[in-house]
Amino acid sequence: MKYRNLFFDLDDTLWAFSVNARDTFEEMYHKYGLDAFFDSFAHFYSLYQRRNTELWVEYGNAQITKEELNRQRFLYPLEAVGAGDSALAKAYSDDFFAVIPTKSRLMPHAKEVLEYLSSRYNLFILSNGFRELQYRKMCSGGIDCYFKKVILSDDIGLLKPASQLFHFALSATQSELRESLMIGDSWDADIVGADGVGMHQAFYNVSGRTEFPFKPTYLLEDLKELTQIL
Known part of the structure; x- marks a missing residue:
């Protein structure tokens, strides 16, 4: 052929993506002091990844919008540990999207x-x-x-x-x-x-x-x- x-x-x-995203999330985790809510970065990231996978399926099936996908996936880990601060989630979401496209791996x-x-x-x-x-x-x-x-x-x-x-x-x-x-x-x-x-x-x-x-x-x-x- x-x-x-x-x-x-x-x-x-x-x-x-997987390496660059994890690096960016770890930067945001420490920048926003999320160790006050989670046992470790690994704890936070496992919660994020699980819900993120589900949300992408919902997005692919046109059940949610891109905006809702992004809102929920950043808020969910905080909600899962009883710290559902939407303003905090929005701040590290905005920061994440500003930083991740600068990664070069x-x-x-x-x-x-x-x-x-x-x-x-x-x-x-x-x-x-x-x-x-x-x-x-x-x-x-x-x-x-x-x-x-x-x-x-x-x-x-x-x-x-x-x-x-x-x-x-x-x-x-x-x-x-x-x-x-x-x-x-x-x-x-x-x-x-x-x-x-x-x-x-x-x-x-x-x-x-x-x-x-x-x-x-x-x-x-x-x-x-x-x-x-x-």
């Missing part, structure tokens, strides 16, 4: 792989992230220069794996389906979504998944493997 167009997920595929070999691919293919971002953050994160990581277009779920109000978002991305980039490949770390969003529209997929298995409902076109343990495939 000769590809011309490569669609990359951003968070935890290229930009190291990338996934292993991300920049060298993009350098290799950018002269050979049309590179695009296809992400569920928020518009006000994604561009800044790409700039902080020094990878914005490799991409010809950034397609976000915010563009049409639907998240991957919605087929409409994939079709929109193809149309917006004037890409042919048979010449396109989706590369991402989320099985449900990236791989299921691409497969649903008949697009080839490369699953970056950062989570160490061992069971698959179907075989992806490519299975990656390291982004560097793309230089051997493409």
Whole structure:
């Protein structure tokens, strides 16, 4: 298969979201003296992650708005320990969103792989992230220069794996389906979504998944493997 167009997920595929987010949360935790309410940062973060996962599912199902998602996920850990201070939650939420896009950690070999691919293919971002953050994160990581277009779920109000978002991305980039490949770390969003529209997929298995409902076109343990495939 000769590809011309490569669609990359951003968070935890290229930009190291999990590491950058945890670092930012720990900064905010100490800045706002949250150890007065929690046993430890790990205690706080486990409460946040559990509710955040649930809220993203609700957001993906159009049960809550982006604003409600952000309000609830920052307030919940405080409410869980009986310190539901909405003003405090709003303050560290605002601070978090100001700081996180300045973080620059990338996934292993991300920049060298993009350098290799950018002269050979049309590179695009296809992400569920928020518009006000994604561009800044790409700039902080020094990878914005490799991409010809950034397609976000915010563009049409639907998240991957919605087929409409994939079709929109193809149309917006004037890409042919048979010449396109989706590369991402989320099985449900990236791989299921691409497969649903008949697009080839490369699953970056950062989570160490061992069971698959179907075989992806490519299975990656390291982004560097793309230089051997493409």
